[in-house]
Amino acid sequence: MLCKGGLMPSTSIEMTSLSAAWAPVVRRPLEADQASAFAPMFKALGDPVRLRLLSMIASAGGGEVCVCDLTGSFKLTGPTISHHLKVLREAGLVDSDRRGTWVYYRLVPAALVLLTGLLDITSAAATN
């Protein structure tokens, strides 16, 4: 089971609030500051384009994807794609590196572990 607290994607400012203990939603109500820390991550996923981008980055064979390989799947401009990627990055869901001309994106697995831990319904009967 996911431990409470302690898992903080490095790229998210809000995530510092999650250093305090939290529990899966089926076990205990979230405190206001905890909800404020988690909400931006869900909000970032609450857009179809960003959700597709995340899935393309997360399922990339080599562990990272060049932004040049992401844009072709959408009828959107480069700046629009870059904006959506920035939202994902600021939410701590992906990280990026610029190498030469291109920016490369990779998943922050700890962020998904955090979200699945929060929504895990199997932890209802666990001890606190």
Added chain:
Amino acid sequence: MLCKGGLMPSTSIEMTSLSAAWAPVVRRPLEADQASAFAPMFKALGDPVRLRLLSMIASAGGGEVCVCDLTGSFKLTGPTISHHLKVLREAGLVDSDRRGTWVYYRLVPAALVLLTGLLDITSAAATN
């Protein structure tokens, strides 16, 4: 592991798009229609008040919560709380019944199973 497709919370219109097969994001990119079906659920969770409301409903001992027991935890009006609960309900995350004066809310566990299945990073090595 969560099976692909088939798990559809009864209250969400968008979720009908999820009758088509989908896979966890670490395994395969989402199709546009699949992303459009999942995104409203994440968007509903992308607000601190709604996330707190969901956690209060999900962790309720009796399996359901009267709206009268939810409003006291927020410095918000009744109609505002009701609006947030409506968003959660329309996203298929909670369901509700009116009994007498009050409306009672309960979690739709299948919705959380669906979201945790989508974000499950442990399924990366599973066969398709």
